[in-house]
Amino acid sequence: MAARQPAIGLDLGGTKLLGLAVDADGRVLGRALRPTPHGGRDELIAALATTAHEAAAAAGLEVSRTAGVGIGAPGPTDPESGVLLEPPNLPADCHDLALRDLLEPRLGVPVRVENDANVAALGEHRYGAGRGVADLLYITISTGIGGGVIANGRLLRGAGLVAGEIGHMVLAPDGSDICGCGRTGCWEAICSGTGIARQGRAAAGLLRRAGGDAAAVSAELVLQACAAGDPAAQAIVARAVRYNGLALQNLLHLFSPGLIVIGGGLTHRWDAVVAPAARWALAHAMRRAAAACQIVPAQLGDLVGGLGAAALFADGTAL
Amino acid sequence: MAARQPAIGLDLGGTKLLGLAVDADGRVLGRALRPTPHGGRDELIAALATTAHEAAAAAGLEVSRTAGVGIGAPGPTDPESGVLLEPPNLPADCHDLALRDLLEPRLGVPVRVENDANVAALGEHRYGAGRGVADLLYITISTGIGGGVIANGRLLRGAGLVAGEIGHMVLAPDGSDICGCGRTGCWEAICSGTGIARQGRAAAGLLRRAGGDAAAVSAELVLQACAAGDPAAQAIVARAVRYNGLALQNLLHLFSPGLIVIGGGLTHRWDAVVAPAARWALAHAMRRAAAACQIVPAQLGDLVGGLGAAALFADGTAL
Numbered sequence: 001m002a003a004r005q006p007a008i009g010l011d012l013g014g015t016k017l018l019g020l021a022v023d024a025d026g027r028v029l030g031r032a033l034r035p036t037p038h039g040g041r042d043e044l045i046a047a048l049a050t051t052a053h054e055a056a057a058a059a060g061l062e063v064s065r066t067a068g069v070g071i072g073a074p075g076p077t078d079p080e081s082g083v084l085l086e087p088p089n090l091p092a093d094c095h096d097l098a099l100r101d102l103l104e105p106r107l108g109v110p111v112r113v114e115n116d117a118n119v120a121a122l123g124e125h126r127y128g129a130g131r132g133v134a135d136l137l138y139i140t141i142s143t144g145i146g147g148g149v150i151a152n153g154r155l156l157r158g159a160g161l162v163a164g165e166i167g168h169m170v171l172a173p174d175g176s177d178i179c180g181c182g183r184t185g186c187w188e189a190i191c192s193g194t195g196i197a198r199q200g201r202a203a204a205g206l207l208r209r210a211g212g213d214a215a216a217v218s219a220e221l222v223l224q225a226c227a228a229g230d231p232a233a234q235a236i237v238a239r240a241v242r243y244n245g246l247a248l249q250n251l252l253h254l255f256s257p258g259l260i261v262i263g264g265g266l267t268h269r270w271d272a273v274v275a276p277a278a279r280w281a282l283a284h285a286m287r288r289a290a291a292a293c294q295i296v297p298a299q300l301g302d303l304v305g306g307l308g309a310a311a312l313f314a315d316g317t318a319l
Numbered sequence: 320m321a322a323r324q325p326a327i328g329l330d331l332g333g334t335k336l337l338g339l340a341v342d343a344d345g346r347v348l349g350r351a352l353r354p355t356p357h358g359g360r361d362e363l364i365a366a367l368a369t370t371a372h373e374a375a376a377a378a379g380l381e382v383s384r385t386a387g388v389g390i391g392a393p394g395p396t397d398p399e400s401g402v403l404l405e406p407p408n409l410p411a412d413c414h415d416l417a418l419r420d421l422l423e424p425r426l427g428v429p430v431r432v433e434n435d436a437n438v439a440a441l442g443e444h445r446y447g448a449g450r451g452v453a454d455l456l457y458i459t460i461s462t463g464i465g466g467g468v469i470a471n472g473r474l475l476r477g478a479g480l481v482a483g484e485i486g487h488m489v490l491a492p493d494g495s496d497i498c499g500c501g502r503t504g505c506w507e508a509i510c511s512g513t514g515i516a517r518q519g520r521a522a523a524g525l526l527r528r529a530g531g532d533a534a535a536v537s538a539e540l541v542l543q544a545c546a547a548g549d550p551a552a553q554a555i556v557a558r559a560v561r562y563n564g565l566a567l568q569n570l571l572h573l574f575s576p577g578l579i580v581i582g583g584g585l586t587h588r589w590d591a592v593v594a595p596a597a598r599w600a601l602a603h604a605m606r607r608a609a610a611a612c613q614i615v616p617a618q619l620g621d622l623v624g625g626l627g628a629a630a631l632f633a634d635g636t637a638l
Contacts, residue, residue: 076607135478151470158575159454160611165572168605170565171492183603246489253484254573256477284502286487288395288404292479 005067006059007313008052011116011305012036012073014089017047019055020306021066024314026127028303030059041093048099049106068110070312071099072119072305076161082113085161112312116305117164118155120298121148123308124261128299133259137251138298139166141244141274142264144180145188149255167192169250171243187247191240191273193219193266199239200225203232223269237272244277245284252285252293263298270297324386325378326632327371330435330624331355331392333408336366338374339625340385343633345446347622349378360412367418368425387429389631390418391438391624395480401432404480431631435624436483437474439617440467442627443580447618452578456570457617458485460563460593461583463499464507468574486511488569490562506566510559510592512538512585518558519544522551542588556591563596564603571604571612582617589616 004024011018013036021030032054037043048071056063063069076085082100100111114122121130121138130136136150145167149156156163172185177198179189189195196219200206206225210216225233248260266273278295300307323343330337332355340349351373356362367390375382382388395404401419419430433441440449440457449455455469464486468475475482491504496517498508508514519525519541520533528544529535544552567579585592597614619626 133478135475135482149470151468151475152473154471156454156470156574158608158611159452159577160571160575160605160607160609162605162608163454163573163575165575165605165608168572169569171489173490173561173565174493181605242492246492250488252479253487254482255475256479256482256484258478286479286481286484286500288479289477289481289484290479292477 004315005065006061007067007310008055008063008069009306009308009310009312010048010051010055010069010071011119011309012048012071012087013116013305014074017051018302018306019051020303020310021055021059021061022307022310026307026311028307030055030057030061031306032058036090038091040091041097044090044094044097045099045102045106049103052107064108066109067313068112069103069107070119070309071103071111071113072116072309073099073113074116077113077115078161079112079114079157082111084113110313114155114309114312115148115157115161117146118148118157119308119312120263120300120304121150121164121261121308122155122311123300123304123306124263124298125150126311126314127307128304129261129296130259133257135255135257135259137164137166137255137257137260139251139260139262140264140298141192141262141266143193145192145264151255166247166251169247171246171250187243190243191247191266196222196236196240196266199236200233203236205230205232219266223272226272240273241277241280244273245280248277248281248295249285252281252289256289257293260293260295261298262295263300263304267297323634324384325380326386326629327374327382327388328438328625328627328629328631329367329370329374329388329390330438330628331367331390331406332435332624333393336370337621337625338370339622339629340374340378340380341626341629345626345630347626348380349374349376350625351377355409357410359410360416363409363413363416364418364421364425368422371426383427385428386632387431388422388426389438389628390422390430390432391435391628392418392432393435396432396434397480398431398433398476401430403432429632433474433628433631434467434476434480436465437467437476438627438631439582439619439623440469440483440580440627441474441630442619442623442625443582443617444469445630445633446626447623448580448615449578452576454574454576454578456483456485456574456576456579458570458579458581459583459617460511460581460585462512464511464583470574485566485570488566490565490569506562509562510566510585515541515555515559515585518555519552522555524549524551538585542591545591559592560596560599563592564599567596567600567614568604571600571608575608576612579612579614580617581614582619582623586616 147166167188177189179186200222466485486507496508498505
């Protein structure tokens with residue numbers, strides 16, 4: 001019953017807080033958007049509640065008549081207790097924040113909290129490219145590389161609640177790619193926007209293109225230089241394609257998914273950095289793993305977090 | 320009801336066929352063992368049926384009074400149709416063999432077929448080191464390296480039925496370790512018995528120890544030479560420990576399991592090749608992933624395949 005009602009999905013990002021009112025078929029009925037407040041926990045709780053009410057109102061609804069409010073949040077979360085554990089880019093007093101217990105009395109409906117990559121996987125699984133696919137990986141290739149896993153039709157959180165930390169799969173332990181996490185040779189260190197920019201700053205020609213300003217060497221600059229025929233940029237992009245291919249091949253062998261859905265900023269350059277890697281992985285992985293899998297772009301764009309958070313109340317979404 | 324009855328588990332290996340009669344709590348009530356026949360499909364079907372009857376008889380039972388007969392088989396299987404797909408080391412006419420449909424009329428009870436690594440994961444999950452653990456990885460480090468995944472309390476087969484092919488996770492794509500699968504730098508190519516022996520044959524001192532006979536340089540010889548202080552052997556074993564550690568760290572980040580159970584021939588040298596790698600992985604992986612996970616030796620030894628095959632009929636084992 002409840003699952004046929006609309007739900008509210010809140011996508012709590014480092015800079016923006018998006019609220020969506022979503023019906024049981026994944027249609028967006030209303031939305032609300034505000035900057036993420038950085039003044040501390042009370043301000044954050046108030047902003048989450050207000051955004052939920054505004055998204056509902058934009059759909060001509062009241063929050064109290066919805067199935068519940070789902071929240072997709074950065075960093076690890078504890079979905080059983082509804083606690084935000086260690087959100088990066090939020091004030092320290094937002095760590096170990098009992099979002100569910102603080103918001104449920106205020107909103108009068110169930111509140112569920114989930115990590116943003118898991119929520120994105122759920123969103124694409126329920127309402128996007130992965131509808132009906134029981135075994136699915138969602139990958140975001142952006143500033144970092146993250147992922148969410150749907151296994152046997154359910155989110156895989158794992159005992160430590162960090163399953164799907166695919167960006168920190170080490171692929172080149174003997175190289176010189178130091179990751180933000182401190183490890184050497186993580187997929188993220190080589191192929192994320194941060195990783196591509198870091199390699200770009202080490203190339204004299206690319207540094208010159210940025211007027212000698214290392215901070216201005218972005219992944220976008222490297223990709224533009226690559227398209228313009230710059231050999232150093234082409235080598236960096238070719239390396240990213242190679243390691244994207246190796247990472248996808250590993251994931252095919254580890255999870256044997258029916259679908260890999262890839263989103264995130266770098267996928268705006270699908271043909272340059274993703275398509276050739278996907279083709280390579282599907283051509284070189286074990287036949288059965290490759291034959292059963294497609295690798296496709298995410299469908300839900302900027303709405304994936306809000307839709308996925310609302311999907312925490314979709315039929316059959318088991319906690 | 321049915322699940323409280325004993326079940327028969329058949330472990331079909333390349334050289335031996337083991338049958339166990341197992342009660343609902345995982346106790347072995349009877350067993351039967353014969354060499355795996357290599358004369359073709361009819362002989363194989365007959366041997367499987369006979370072994371099931373003998374294991375039941377050894378327990379004072381009739382197969383027809385059991386919950387069913389589970390079969391753990393090498394290579395990929397299709398558990399939905401009960402077909403053996405591509406068993407290595409069995410005659411060509413055993414490929415695409417409809418074990419379930421051929422054996423059910425003969426045995427008069429349900430027959431289920433599953434890949435041997437998945438069956439081992441299920442065995443340790445139901446009756447061994449992993450009882451009650453919802454998210455578990457089973458790893459065998461032996462001639463090759465294979466694995467089985469329990470995710471959210473259920474076997475993860477994946478859309479292509481090859482989930483858990485962890486031995487072919489590429490960790491050193493720029494090295495010179497050519498895997499039996501043709502890829503470069505698979506975990507198996509560096510750390511399996513085959514991989515350790517291959518590296519041993521390239522060391523002049525180890526080749527001398529084997530009387531110049533390359534075929535006599537086994538993983539066991541390398542491990543013995545390591546224990547005796549041979550520097551080349553020590554370097555090979557140190558490298559295997561390092562890559563075992565990196566592989567375990569990757570698996571912690573990908574699956575965030577509550578338990579990693581490691582079996583297989585190489586684990587007879589647990590202190591030399593597994594323990595230091597497990598310690599390293601747990602010390603270097605993300606805190607939450609490491610804190611939630613233990614890495615332990617398999618408990619079921621040579622019975623894991625038979626017990627796991629019988630566990631295909633345990634309560635709650637969903638196909």
